[in-house]
Amino acid sequence: xxxxxxxxxxAGVAGLGLAALPGCxxxxxxxxxxxxxxxxxxxxxxxxxxxxxxxxxxxxGTSRAAQYQRIRDEHAAHLHALGWxxxxxxxxxxxxVKRNDLIxxxxxxxxxxxxxxxxxxxxxxxxxxxxxxxSEAQHLVSxxxx
Amino acid sequence: MSEALQAALDGEYAAIxxxxxxxxxxxxxxxxxxxxxxxxxxxxxxxxxxxxxxxxDPAPPAPAYALPTPVNGNASARSLLATVELRLIxxxxxxxxxxxxxxxxxxxxxxxxRNSALRAQAWGASGQAFPWPEGVAAPA
Numbered sequence: 001x002x003x004x005x006x007x008x009x010x011a012g013v014a015g016l017g018l019a020a021l022p023g024c025x026x027x028x029x030x031x032x033x034x035x036x037x038x039x040x041x042x043x044x045x046x047x048x049x050x051x052x053x054x055x056x057x058x059x060x061g062t063s064r065a066a067q068y069q070r071i072r073d074e075h076a077a078h079l080h081a082l083g084w085x086x087x088x089x090x091x092x093x094x095x096x097v098k099r100n101d102l103i104x105x106x107x108x109x110x111x112x113x114x115x116x117x118x119x120x121x122x123x124x125x126x127x128x129x130x131x132x133x134x135s136e137a138q139h140l141v142s143x144x145x146x
Numbered sequence: 147m148s149e150a151l152q153a154a155l156d157g158e159y160a161a162i163x164x165x166x167x168x169x170x171x172x173x174x175x176x177x178x179x180x181x182x183x184x185x186x187x188x189x190x191x192x193x194x195x196x197x198x199x200x201x202x203d204p205a206p207p208a209p210a211y212a213l214p215t216p217v218n219g220n221a222s223a224r225s226l227l228a229t230v231e232l233r234l235i236x237x238x239x240x241x242x243x244x245x246x247x248x249x250x251x252x253x254x255x256x257x258x259x260r261n262s263a264l265r266a267q268a269w270g271a272s273g274q275a276f277p278w279p280e281g282v283a284a285p286a
Contacts, residue, residue, distance in 0.1 A: 070273070077275035110260075117256050123243040130242050130256045131276045134235070134263035138273040141264060 039084050042129070045112055046079040047090040052105055055093040067146065068102070071139050078132045099143060106140040109133075148202045150237075150244035155193040157237040159207035161186045164230040167213065168223035179227065182265055189258065196251060224269045231266035232279035235259055 039047055053072035057065045076087050110133050117129035165183040172179055194204040217223050238258040245251035263277035271277075 074273065074275035081276070114256055114260075117242065118249070118252060123246060126246060126252075127239050127242045128276075130259045131235075131239060131278070133256065134260040134277045135273065135275055137260045137264055138267050138277065141267060142273055 037084075039089065040082075042112065042116055043079060043082050043084040045109055046075050046082060046084070047087075049075045049105055049109060050079065050087060050090040051093050052097045052102060054090065055095070055097040056099070056102060059096060064099075064146065067142065071102075071142070074135055074139070078135065081128050081132070099146070103140060103143050106136050106143065109136045110140065148197060148200055150240045151193055151197050151200070152202070152205055154234075154237040154241055155190060155197065155204055156207075157234045158186055158190040158193060160211045161230050161234060162190060163207070163211045164213065164226055168217055168226045171217050171219055171223035173220040175224075178268065182227070185261070192254065228266045228269035228271040229279065231262045231269065232271055232277065233282065234262045235266075235277055235279065236282055238262065 050072055053068050053075065057068045057072065060068055079085075079087065113129045113133035113136060117126045117133060120126050120129065162183065165179055165186060169176065169179045169183065197204040213226060214229055215222060215226065217226050238255050241255035242252060242259070245255055259277070263274075266277065267273060
């Protein structure tokens with residue numbers, strides 16, 4: 001269960017999305033007897049976005065790399081808020097990732113997050129997903145403007 | 147349930163007031179501000195309608211609202227509008243939790259968060275992992 005208040009206070013208000021939050025993980029991660037956790041759909045999508053930005057940063061110029069890094073860090077904060085802390089699980093893409101690929105990925109992310117916010121039974125998670133969708137919409141605008 | 151709707155309505159009243167004050171100081175993007183103002187009026191009307199649907203009399207707007215910073219030119223007007231948009235986000239976020247039993251209202255609230263975040267960005271707010279106003283506590 002994501003602790004919305006803690007996540008919003010630390011990640012949203014203070015703008016420190018990467019800070020470690022004890023007790024923020026999902027229940028299956030907190031239980032040592034649980035089988036090894038695998039990321040759910042939302043977490044997997046955030047991991048894929050992080051990997052895409054890492055690949056794009058590797059081939060971007062200085063200015064664009066800074067923009068990509070900022071967005072990549074925000075995706076890492078989303079991932080953390082969704083209860084998955086291991087950013088290294090993002091497998092770097094071996095293919096070249098261009099700006100248009102990132103735009104397509106962000107569009108898909110907005111759609112996924114919005115749909116999940118509509119359908120989840122978890123009210124706190126719905127709020128986090130709606131805020132993440134809004135952040136990803138900001139990414140899209142930012143990418144399309146450059 | 148009505149408290150969250152009324153709080154969002156109060157936020158829209160304040161936003162409409164702020165657009166009125168800031169609009170007079172903008173030297174660019176006045177058309178954007180007018181369009182945003184129209185959007186906030188629609189949101190106000192929608193929230194009022196839902197309150198009435200729930201059997202609650204919507205509270206009227208205050209005669210005036212305190213502005214967080216003085217508005218004396220284009221830059222401060224844009225900054226005010228960015229702030230106002232971000233300050234609506236906690237209110238809509240509360241609605242996502244509060245109104246989720248009614249799909250139309252839930253969808254509206256999710257869209258409202260996104261649209262406020264985008265308008266804030268357009269008025270100069272930085273992108274955020276969780277679009278949220280500075281110094282405003284997370285909802286209970």
